[in-house]
Amino acid sequence: MKRFLTIFPIATNVHLIKDVGMIPYILHKELNYESTLLCYKNDDYYYLEKEVKGLKIEYLKKIFHNQLFDVLFFLLFNRREYDVLQVYQLSRINLILCFFVKICSFNKRKTYLKLDADDQVLNYLPSKITKYLLRKIDVVSVENQTYFAYLNLTMQLGRKIDYVPNGFYDDGVQKPLNFNKKENKILTVGRIGTKQKATEILCKAFKKFSIYNQDWRLEIIGPIENEFKPFITNYFKQNPDLRDRVTFTGPINNRKVLENYYATAKVFALTSRYEGFPLVLTEAAKFGCFIISTDLPAVKDLIDDNHYGKVFPIDDDNYLVDLFKEISNNPHLLEKLSPEFQSFAYEHFYWPEICKTIDKLVWRK
Structure with a gap:
């Protein structure tokens, strides 16, 4: 051995x-x-x-x-x-x-x-x-x-x-992807509020997107930096209509619970200003989530030249809004790509x- x-x-x-x-x-x-x-x-x-x-x-x-x-x-x-x-x-x-x-x-x-x-x-x-x-x-x-x-x-x-x-792991049991269980949700997971993660860009973009679309929600998972908490307070104070559409869950340590968030989300968003190879992206791929991310080298490999996702310039919340609009207006595309993306992920990132x-x-x- x-x-x-x-x-x-x-x-x-x-x-x-x-x-x-x-x-x-x-x-x-x-x-x-x-x-x-x-x-x-x-x-x-x-x-x-x-x-x-x-x-x-x-x-x-x-x-x-x-x-x-x-x-x-x-x-x-x-x-x-x-x-x-x-x-x-x-x-x-x-x-x-x-x-x-x-x-x-x-x-x-x-x-x-x-x-x-x-x-x-x-x-x-x-x-x-x-x-x-x-x-x-x-x-x-x-x-x-x-x-x-x-x-x-x-x-x-x-x-x-x-x-x-x-890569990602599944305990040796690949769970079948059921797109019908996916909801109109944008998900992000990470250390919320750090300069690296640029969570404020995601929040600003969703605020603008919400004016054009009333059906989608945003779920933000991860420990929240103390310095970012005033931003959250002001965000909901200025946008009370988003309280039911934007959720800050805090950290989720139970893996099965966290996986359910991935399994029921259609889109995974990453707004980081810099990254190596964030493992949250492979988890998103495992569950067939369409990826929208800042233009990072690791993302290009994972989404196979923009086939299973889209990239946008760092800190450009207006560009991100346009991507949210584009994807929300193409539900059939998401349904088609989701199982394809999962298969691609298992082939290259397992x-x-x-x-x-x-x-x-x-x-x-």
């Missing part, structure tokens, strides 16, 4: 399930790996047995109260217990950890760096030492085709990069298939 270690010291409840925990979990469940997540004890992780059964967790001791030294100390005594080391994001710490494992194992252990990149990777200029350390890593992957093509064309990181997208690719990349010769 192959042994896989994911190092993410700051893993929290959200990170563990939605982000860093999915690859080791799927490798365990579908490909017979023994998978472990190494992190500080940042949560009780009470949901582990239910949500990611079989994924082990090792708590990192704060011996030095320094992330790099704490992890190095752990690896010094446990490096032989694992065959593959995985880290997230390009950082000095992660480069050192991967190099340490390769040197101490005489290149017998495999290392995998998932860049988890956003636009900053395009402007990143690594030093000669960084390039050297990157070349010592077995697999370095990026999540979208735009970055993949650019990084390999320019050789900016001093090595070839592999394409490994993010975690078990993605993890098969990871397995092949890690053990290639």
Whole structure:
């Protein structure tokens, strides 16, 4: 049995399930790996047995109260217990950890760096030492085709990069899509009110759209930033007619409840000013939601050149209004595309298939 270690010291409840925990979990469940997540004890992780059964967790001791030294100390005594080391994001710490494992194992252990990149990777200029350390890593992957093509064309990181997208999972049971259960709802999920998510753009656009269309509703799911709460208060004060059409649910941690929101929405909207590869998009694709998003590289891959969605310029709420009008005026198009999109998503963004690719990349010769 192959042994896989994911190092993410700051893993929290959200990170563990939605982000860093999915690859080791799927490798365990579908490909017979023994998978472990190494992190500080940042949560009780009470949901582990239910949500990611079989994924082990090792708590990192704060011996030095320094992330790099704490992890190095752990690896010094446990490096032989694992065959593959995985880290997230390009950082000095992660480069050192991967190099340490390769040197101490005489290149017998495999290392995998998932860049988890956003636009900053395009402007990143690594030093000669960084390039050297990157070349010592077995697999370095990026999540979208735009970055993949650019990084390999320019050789900016001093090595070839592999394409490994993010995905979704369904516990091995694909739920049939029933478009008749979908309602005239626009859904968004994320950290509400952050500068990154630009939730105010979505709210302003829906306000303008609501004048032309009385049938659609907006559902906004996720923890709400305190700084954004006055905006919500003023929004409803100025638009009392929208109180029954715009819903702020707050965070929804129950996965089945959250999935029902996706299953009953026709459109998923993302107004982010910047992103890497947001997993909420793959969840929306899983349920055949038409995607309307800012023009981000990961979105282009997912909606297959605007076939299963539309993009608009960042911060352009008027353009977004026009897209809402266009889609609401084409109900038959949404009904046609919804099952097609789900099939496309399962073919290209399904975690078990993605993890098969990871397995092949890690053990290639």
